[in-house]
Amino acid sequence: MQEKPLGVPPMGAARFDMLGTALRRGWGDMRRAPGYAVIFAGVYVAIGWIMAWVTWITGQSYWLIFAAVGFPLIGPFAAVGLYEVSHRLSAGEPLDPSEIFGVIAHQRRRQLPSICAVIIIMFLFWFFLAHMIFALFLGFSTMTNVSTSLEIYFTGEGLSMLGFGTVVGAAFALLLYMITVISLPLLLDREVDFVTAMITSFQSVLRAPGPMLAWAVIVAGLTFVAMIPGFLGLFFVLPLLGHGTWHLYRQMVEAGEIG
Numbered sequence: 228m229q230e231k232p233l234g235v236p237p238m239g240a241a242r243f244d245m246l247g248t249a250l251r252r253g254w255g256d257m258r259r260a261p262g263y264a265v266i267f268a269g270v271y272v273a274i275g276w277i278m279a280w281v282t283w284i285t286g287q288s289y290w291l292i293f294a295a296v297g298f299p300l301i302g303p304f305a306a307v308g309l310y311e312v313s314h315r316l317s318a319g320e321p322l323d324p325s326e327i328f329g330v331i332a333h334q335r336r337r338q339l340p341s342i343c344a345v346i347i348i349m350f351l352f353w354f355f356l357a358h359m360i361f362a363l364f365l366g367f368s369t370m371t372n373v374s375t376s377l378e379i380y381f382t383g384e385g386l387s388m389l390g391f392g393t394v395v396g397a398a399f400a401l402l403l404y405m406i407t408v409i410s411l412p413l414l415l416d417r418e419v420d421f422v423t424a425m426i427t428s429f430q431s432v433l434r435a436p437g438p439m440l441a442w443a444v445i446v447a448g449l450t451f452v453a454m455i456p457g458f459l460g461l462f463f464v465l466p467l468l469g470h471g472t473w474h475l476y477r478q479m480v481e482a483g484e485i486g
Contacts, residue, residue, distance in 0.1 A: 239482025309469030
């Protein structure tokens with residue numbers, strides 16, 4: 228296994244023109260390695276189907292609302308494979324399946340499991356908080372079956388719950404985005420501890436809030452639309468965003484090396 232460079236590289240500020248370049252390069256990587264795009268996106272689609280199935284068989288279909296909002300929180304898990312594919316394509320290295328999956332397996336001995344644990348804790352806490360929000364606004368509802376009586380969501384209490392839950396969920400998603408958007412590709416690219424990687428990612432967003440928040444809107448918007456047709460749109464959107472995020476990170480590194 229090739230040794231990774233040590234420490235955080237010089238990081239330049241993101242620019243709006245980098246976003247379009249990242250998407251174009253991401254699309255190019257998808258076209259050059261479509262098989263890996265299907266494989267890694269399939270992980271997300273399968274998880275989405277499982278979440279919907281569990282929600283359905285429990286008879287509590289309202290949980291699908293919270294699952295849909297929280298689902299993007301687990302997005303980074305299979306992204307390492309897409310980052311590695313983009314890295315190899317950029318470096319002109321062969322896309323050997325054993326080496327690519329070997330790199331992914333090697334991450335369990337590095338810092339990635341620690342940051343994944345942070346993501347899991349945030350995801351589970353969001354589910355707990357979502358349950359508390361539901362109980363706070365609708366726990367004393369006189370309706371006997373709120374999971375099948377969708378009109379309850381159009382009452383004053385229901386609309387308040389949806390509004391408050393959306394704000395809280397957006398705050399969780401934004402925080403997770405800020406600590407992972409750069410830290411995940413950074414952990415794959417360099418030997419650095421996960422706390423430093425998260426701080427670097429957070430600071431990168433603060434350094435250029437306009438472009439980085441625009442990228443967040445692109446990620447959130449495309450992911451939400453992709454989930455609507457039975458999660459099938461994720462087969463296209465997630466590889467595009469995964470490859471694109473790697474190229475956004477690399478552009479920021481290149482800008483830092485130049486400046």
